[in-house]
Amino acid sequence: MDLNDLYRDVIVDHNKSPRNFGDLTDADHSAQGFNPLCGDELTVYLNIKDDQITDVRFKGQGCAISIASASLMTEKLKGLSVEDTRQLFGKVHSMLTADAPDIPVDEMGKLAALQGVRAYPSRVKCASLCWHTVIAALDKRATPVSTE
Amino acid sequence: MDLNDLYRDVIVDHNKSPRNFGDLTDADHSAQGFNPLCGDELTVYLNIKDDQITDVRFKGQGCAISIASASLMTEKLKGLSVEDTRQLFGKVHSMLTADAPDIPVDEMGKLAALQGVRAYPSRVKCASLCWHTVIAALDKRATPVSTE
Amino acid sequence: MSSTATEIAASEHSEAPDFGRLRADFPTLNQRVNGHPLCYLDNAATTQKPESVISAVANYYRKNNANVHRGVHTLSERATADYEGAREKLRQFIGAESTREIVFTRGTTEAINLVAQAYLRPLVSSGDEVLITGLEHHSNIVPWQMVCEQTGASLKVAALDENGEVRLDEFHRLLSDKTRFVAVSHVSNALGTVNPVGEMIEAAKTRGVPILLDGAQALPHMHVDVRDLDCDFYALSSHKMFGPTGIGALYGKASLLEAMPPYQGGGDMISMVSFEETRYNDLPYKFEAGTPNIAGAIGLGAAIDYLNAIGMTQILNHEKAMVAAALDGLSTIPGLRLIGRPRERAGAISFVIDGIHPHDIGTIVDADGVAIRTGHHCAMPVMQHFGLPATARASFAFYNNEADIERLLRALEHCRNVFA
């Protein structure tokens, strides 16, 4: 278990300067997620056109892992189809939790920075909160997602 | 711990042929006692004249220790004053429970047959049930005595 | 881990395990009591623990002791993994679909109270009925009496026959449009009767009435599968199945548990608390308020591993033979009368001896190192049914053997001599 594997430079950087952070006032999809255990709270906003994510932003507060994960996610989602987003969620989930992930980590691009989370079971929820929240937004679920 | 010390001949005999067993239809004092743990149930009847116990009988069902104890008790009480009965209760209680009883056991007469009970904590309630019940009768208590 | 144990079990099941050698796994059994080797026949009250259970508990305290669920530090993660691992073992052991359906409680009694208060109490009122049987332990009577008192509902009781079996005609008759809940024991602790729970569950289902099984006395003796049974709730105690005291569980179908309000309030059972509003946590945590008996759950997990390694079918067969031999032996004691002669029996045999009160039997056989239970066995209505204040009860576990039966019979002869 190496701490540097969890707090990689990419993570520390995205935590300090989260990308796509803030409101998306004209969002046509949005959802709230929270992790009551650590007090993490995220809102994810989406604009979708012709089944394609045209814009995505998030805001909220949380630990470095959850903020960085959300930031990395927003970078990745822009331009993706709804279907591809759902599939990517599955792959990220597998990378975060499975001993032998479904897909080679090096196909995950920048998201691979999160692979260190797997060694820290109590931190998996932090990394996956934003993803659960995006899926809730796609599903137009009204009640906030909770990961406890 | 010697079993013969508990089931002395006197005890076995008084269990088999309890003395003063049965109703006392004109009793002026009576009380019920029960030990729910083993299902022992006793009723003690008293006639008292000028502060003196003129007659005493009991009925009910129970283990050898509780029946023999009640039988031995009735033999002892006839003719005793109310005050002496209460004092005797204290002595019996001490004999049944105290490591160093208040009074020499040989002053207890036939009741000394019960001294073996002390080595069997779960049986103390059996031997003392009749005594608790007599005191309840003297106190004219309406609710049955329970030793659990 | 539990899967390993199951694998071992599966591979070993071809030949019967050496039950004689298993006895050595139980430190308590290896002692002298009143000058005699202990002959423990009070298994229906509580069972002895194998060394693996004792050391699972000690090991948790020595290496991994921490509070669960709320910590990010290593010990807390280990404790959480072990505690939740035990839940998974129990889920597998009783065949539940999901760990969401396994709520840890102090034992059977608390599990039944949980259902009585959180499920039934909000649902019933005057005119409604709860159906139980004449065979129940106080823990499956009083919680329903309390709900009835609180709500005005009434308690119906399917009576016993002279063999100590529930009269099924009565059971069917009493199961009516007014019945809102059925609660029956899987196996009776007082008489050893195995109830025809399949038929009872089906009858309840047919009428759409939820049914709880009190499984305290079933799990130590037989394979139980809650999905096969298709009961709605199943209650159990760890200490009766070779695990630690202070832990047990309620199995409940997720759909029922989800609809229920919580039972106790506190830490862990909420997901969000403010003074204005409190949101409850997901299953099963909604029903586990406060710090749980972490060591107890881990010990229960170890007990399940142990049982899996033997195999419940092997245990059932071994015990059937043993109980039959004990019944044969007891029938040779003059003046001894069996109380309850059920067609199907597990674990316990109740009896009385003419002219000797059960309490005296208990004390005398104890002097010979034989531990049995005497009294009402927390089943006073069963005693009342047979018109007895008490019985003597010998109850068996898989580690008992023919020598134990022999010891019991000799000690009973001793009783007869004392009162000869």
Added chain:
Amino acid sequence: MSSTATEIAASEHSEAPDFGRLRADFPTLNQRVNGHPLCYLDNAATTQKPESVISAVANYYRKNNANVHRGVHTLSERATADYEGAREKLRQFIGAESTREIVFTRGTTEAINLVAQAYLRPLVSSGDEVLITGLEHHSNIVPWQMVCEQTGASLKVAALDENGEVRLDEFHRLLSDKTRFVAVSHVSNALGTVNPVGEMIEAAKTRGVPILLDGAQALPHMHVDVRDLDCDFYALSSHKMFGPTGIGALYGKASLLEAMPPYQGGGDMISMVSFEETRYNDLPYKFEAGTPNIAGAIGLGAAIDYLNAIGMTQILNHEKAMVAAALDGLSTIPGLRLIGRPRERAGAISFVIDGIHPHDIGTIVDADGVAIRTGHHCAMPVMQHFGLPATARASFAFYNNEADIERLLRALEHCRNVFA
């Protein structure tokens, strides 16, 4: 036994015990975590157990395991004597008048739920009020919220000031003619604040309102005497005072407990059951339905023996010095802000560090072998009061020492480096 421990304690109290050596009594502390010797500073979540507690539990399972209260055989008598012996030890430890006033529960949470449901629920209705404080653990909030929801009563909360102390003016203002019950923590688990419970109890008494103290965080750190305090109920958890999990107790004044209906129904809490009528057992058994956590109670007794042998006054003094040193040390960490600055503090210190989320602090210090807790500490309203989602909390027990403080400070420096 406990009297022996008390004697030893009394004779040894003249000189301070060697706290450095006591540490060796705790096997958990003697291990490496992530390559470093364990530095355990999560004592408010649960405390570690001395070897004497671990072996008291194992010893019960190895030698005396039997069910209590209902048996005449030797093992059952031993188990009963040990279980009731533990009750007597606890009675002495907290200064209760009689063992009738000591009800064993799973822990603080269950003790509070018992009072909420069996005492308060039958007494209150719309218009009545329950008074708590802004400092409470969820276990001393949610049970009262549930009663309020069930009955229509309302929950009043005495707010905190900026130091994390209860505003006494608010407390007195909210204690009104409508107040039917007061429940306050003796010591806060989130901030370490010691409440002025003397003044609070007196205020409640003056108005004739019964008061419960949540003592979960007080007993590990200070001498508690319920008769001196003159509170009506006192709730505690064994696992927070060096004893086993799954056991705790409710102290209640006999007169109040006697008047209360039972909480759970089942074995042991009744004296007579028939289907028509059930008579409840005497105190404290009326509130102990089902087989209790026998091993847990015996382990708690051993923990009390252990504490008595050290002496709670010695512990208090030792910890005061340690906590003061920790506060000094923490004040040297740049960007660290203490949350809560109570005048009187026991056990816990909460803090945040600019720009680093507590959750990250927890993970990073754990990599250095330092176990602290991060999150809301089951006290979300306290977090809301300070406008924080979470804090980091280091909490101490008598076995902690200066090296632990040093380790914590260095680990916090490490955190700052990771995010530098």
